[in-house]
Amino acid sequence: KTEDIKETINLTFRILGQPCNLYPLENYSFGTKGPKYEKDVSALARNKRMEENYNRDGMRRVVEGLLLVHNHGHPHLLLLQIGGSYFKLPGGRLRPGENEIDGLKRKLTSKLGADAQYKEYQVDWEVGELVSCWWRPTFEKGEYPYIPPHITKPKECRRQFLIHLPDKCFFAVPSNLKLLAVPLFELYDNPQRYGSVIATLPTILSRFKFNYV
Amino acid sequence: KTEDIKETINLTFRILGQPCNLYPLENYSFGTKGPKYEKDVSALARNKRMEENYNRDGMRRVVEGLLLVHNHGHPHLLLLQIGGSYFKLPGGRLRPGENEIDGLKRKLTSKLGADAQYKEYQVDWEVGELVSCWWRPTFEKGEYPYIPPHITKPKECRRQFLIHLPDKCFFAVPSNLKLLAVPLFELYDNPQRYGSVIATLPTILSRFKFNYV
Ligand SMILES: [Zn+2]
Ligand SMILES: [Zn+2]
Ligand SMILES: [Zn+2]
Ligand SMILES: [Zn+2]
Numbered sequence: 001k002t003e004d005i006k007e008t009i010n011l012t013f014r015i016l017g018q019p020c021n022l023y024p025l026e027n028y029s030f031g032t033k034g035p036k037y038e039k040d041v042s043a044l045a046r047n048k049r050m051e052e053n054y055n056r057d058g059m060r061r062v063v064e065g066l067l068l069v070h071n072h073g074h075p076h077l078l079l080l081q082i083g084g085s086y087f088k089l090p091g092g093r094l095r096p097g098e099n100e101i102d103g104l105k106r107k108l109t110s111k112l113g114a115d116a117q118y119k120e121y122q123v124d125w126e127v128g129e130l131v132s133c134w135w136r137p138t139f140e141k142g143e144y145p146y147i148p149p150h151i152t153k154p155k156e157c158r159r160q161f162l163i164h165l166p167d168k169c170f171f172a173v174p175s176n177l178k179l180l181a182v183p184l185f186e187l188y189d190n191p192q193r194y195g196s197v198i199a200t201l202p203t204i205l206s207r208f209k210f211n212y213v
Numbered sequence: 214k215t216e217d218i219k220e221t222i223n224l225t226f227r228i229l230g231q232p233c234n235l236y237p238l239e240n241y242s243f244g245t246k247g248p249k250y251e252k253d254v255s256a257l258a259r260n261k262r263m264e265e266n267y268n269r270d271g272m273r274r275v276v277e278g279l280l281l282v283h284n285h286g287h288p289h290l291l292l293l294q295i296g297g298s299y300f301k302l303p304g305g306r307l308r309p310g311e312n313e314i315d316g317l318k319r320k321l322t323s324k325l326g327a328d329a330q331y332k333e334y335q336v337d338w339e340v341g342e343l344v345s346c347w348w349r350p351t352f353e354k355g356e357y358p359y360i361p362p363h364i365t366k367p368k369e370c371r372r373q374f375l376i377h378l379p380d381k382c383f384f385a386v387p388s389n390l391k392l393l394a395v396p397l398f399e400l401y402d403n404p405q406r407y408g409s410v411i412a413t414l415p416t417i418l419s420r421f422k423f424n425y426v
Contacts, residue, residue: 074362133419145419146397149287184359189409196402200416206346206358 018129020162020208022070025181027168033115035176038082047139054139054155057096062158063104064091066131066201067112067165069181070212076181077201079194080111080173087180087194089160101127104161112179114172121170128162131204134197143197158197162205167213231342233375233421235283238394240381246328248389251295260352267352267368270309275371276317277304279344279414280325280378282394283425289394290414292407293324293386300393300407302373314340317374325392327385334383341375344417347410356410375418380426 040046053060066089067078079087090111094103105125114121134143136156147154173179182194184202191199253259266273279302280291292300303324307316318338327334347356349369360367386392395407397415404412 075359130420132416144398145401145416146288149396149398183362185357185362188358200413203345203358203413204417207343 018208019211020068020128020164021167021211021213022068022075023165023167023213025069025071025076028069028165029168029170030179031114031170031172032175033172034174036111036174037176050139050155059154060136060156061094061100061103062091062156063094063100063107064089064158064160065104065108065125065127065163066160066205067163068205068210069165070210071181071183073212074183074185075205075210076183077187077198078171079180079182079198081178081180082176087182087198089198091160100159108163112171112173114170118172121172123166123169123171126164126166128164130159130161131201132160134158134160160201162208231421232424233281233341233377234380234424234426235281235288236378236380236426238282238284238289241282241378242381242383243392244327244383244385245388246385247387249324249387250389263352263368272367273349273369274307274313274316275304275369276307276313276320277302277371277373278317278321278338278340278376279373279418280376281418281423282378283423284394284396286425287396287398288418288423289396290400290411291384292393292395292411294391294393295389300395300411302411304373313372321376325384325386327383331385334385336379336382336384339377339379341377343372344375344414345373347371347373373414375421 040049050060069076069078078090080090081087090108091104092107092110094100098106104127108125109123113123132145134145134157135147135151135154136143136158137148137151137154139155143156143158171179184205187194187199188202189199253262263273282289282291291303293303294300303321304317305320305324307313311319317340321338322336326336345358347358347370348360348364348367349356349371350361350364350367352368356369356371384392397418400407400412401415402412
C-alpha cells in the first residue's frame with residue numbers, strides 16, 4: 001500500500017514533470033518599504049567580510065527563491081534590480097545552524113514582505129523544489145554547479161528553490177531596489193545582462209509543467 | 214497517514230535534493246556490436262525527412278538518457294561520439310503513440326545494449342527523473358528550453374531523463390561510434406566542444422545529491 005503510493009508519487013513527480021501553478025501578474029500588488037542596503041561598499045570589503053565570517057562560522061550558506069508569475073501565458077521570473085543594472089534573486093545568507101526552509105522564508109519576508117505591523121499583508125511562503133546549487137571554491141568571483149575537483153573546503157554553497165506563490169499577494173519592495181517580472185525567453189542565453197546563473201534558469205525550469213491558472 | 218507519507222516524500226525528493234547512486238567506471242564493461250548509422254547523409258536530407266514525418270505523425274518526440282558513473286569521486290556522463298567530433302546522448306525518436314519510458318528503454322538497448330541473443334547481458338534500464346526539455350520551433354537548427362512565444366505547433370520536443378544504472382553492467386557500443394565517460398567539470402561551460410544542450414547538463418544536475426558507492 002505504502003509502496004503503491006510511493007510508486008505513484010514517483011511516476012507523477014519524478015518522471016512526468018513537476019506541476020507548478022502560475023497566476024497572472026495582475027493578481028499581485030506591489031508597494032514600497034524602507035531601503036535594504038548591501039552590507040559592503042566594495043568588492044574588497046565584501047571579500048574581507050566573507051573571509052572573517054568563514055573563519056568564524058564555516059562555509060557560507062546562501063538560499064534564494066524563484067518566484068514565478070505569468071503574463072498572457074508566458075512564465076516570468078521576479079528579479080530584484082539594484083542600481084539600474086545588477087539583477088539578483090530574493091534571498092540571502094543563512095544564520096549558522098539555521099534550517100534552509102526557515103531561513104529562506106525569513107529572507108523572502110525581509111526582501112519582499114510587508115513590515116511586521118501589517119499582519120494582513122504577510123505572505124505564507126511555500127518553499128518548493130530545489131532547482132540548482134552553486135559552489136564558490138574561493139572568496140573571489142567564480143562559482144560552479146559542482147564542487148570543483150580537489151576542493152575540500154568550498155567557501156560558499158548557494159541553493160535555489162522554486163517558491164509556490166499564493167494565487168494573489170502583496171509584495172513590499174525596498175525603496176532602493178526595483179522588482180521586475182522578466183519573461184524566461186528574455187533571460188535565456190543572456191548572461192551579459194543577467195549573469196550566468198540567472199541566464200541558465202529557463203533551462204533548469206524546463207522540466208516543470210507550468211499551469212497558467 | 215497517506216498525507217504523512219506524501220509529505221515525507223515531498224520533503225525528501227522535492228526539496229532536499231534527489232539522491233542518486235553513482236558506481237565506479239571500472240564496474241562497467243564495454244564491448245562492440247554492429248554499426249548504427251545516422252538515417253540521413255546531409256542536413257538537407259534530414260530536414261526533408263523531418264518535415265515528411267511531421268506531416269504524417271505530428272510533432273517529433275525525442276527522448277534521451279543521462280548515464281552517470283564516477284571516477285575517483287568525480288561524476289562522469291556517458292556520451293556517444295560520432296566521427297571524432299560530434300557528441301550525443303544515447304536515445305532517439307519515439308514511435309507514434311509510444312510511451313516515453315518504454316521508448317527510451319528501447320532506444321537505450323538499441324544504442325548500448327547487447328544484441329538480443331545475449332540474454333544474460335541485457336540491462337534492465339531504470340528511467341529516473343526528467344531533467345530537461347527542449348523544443349524546436351522549426352525544422353532548421355535552433356532549440357529552446359521552452360516553447361518560444363506565439364509558436365503554436367513546435368516541430369520537436371526533446372526530453373532528457375536521468376537513468377539509474379545498476380551497480381555493474383555490460384555496454385555494447387556500435388562499431389562506428391565511441392562511448393566516452395566525460396567528467397561534468399569538463400562539460401561545464403564548454404558549448405564549443407559539446408554543444409549548448411550538453412554543456413548545460415552539469416548545472417541541471419546540480420540539484421542531485423550523488424552518492425559515490
Ligand atoms: Zn508552483
Ligand atoms: Zn580527481
Ligand atoms: Zn541514480
Ligand atoms: Zn505573448
